[in-house]
Amino acid sequence: LQRERSELDKNVAILQEKEKELQSAVERLGEQESVDVDEAVVTTAPLYSQLMNAFAEEATLEDAIYYMGEALRKEVITLDTFLKQVRTLARRQFTLRALIQKCR
Structure with missing residues (x-):
């Protein structure tokens, strides 16, 4: 159970990191001029x-x-x-x- 908990915590951390990357990409694209x-x-x-x-x-x-x-x-x-x-x-x-x- 402890091992699954640590695995879940790792996956949550990875997802949060990817969400931050996506958010920064969306902000960068929002600042660009229209193509x-x-x-x-x-x-x-x-x-x-x-x-x-x-x-x-x-x-x-x-x-x-x-x-x-x-x-x-x-x-x-x-x-x-x-x-x-x-x-x-x-x-x-x-x-x-x-x-x-x-x-x-």
């Missing part, structure tokens, strides 16, 4: 930057095609407009997917 998102995501090579931008644009096109479908379903746009726009978006999406595959 610019564009500066936070910096790639090591131009190829990786191109890959990241292509991936983001492809995801955007995927969302745009989805919402075009929703607009057609709700009869906000005509079928002719939908087909023209989706064709344009899909063509761009195809080239981006090919670029992503080439970058990998």
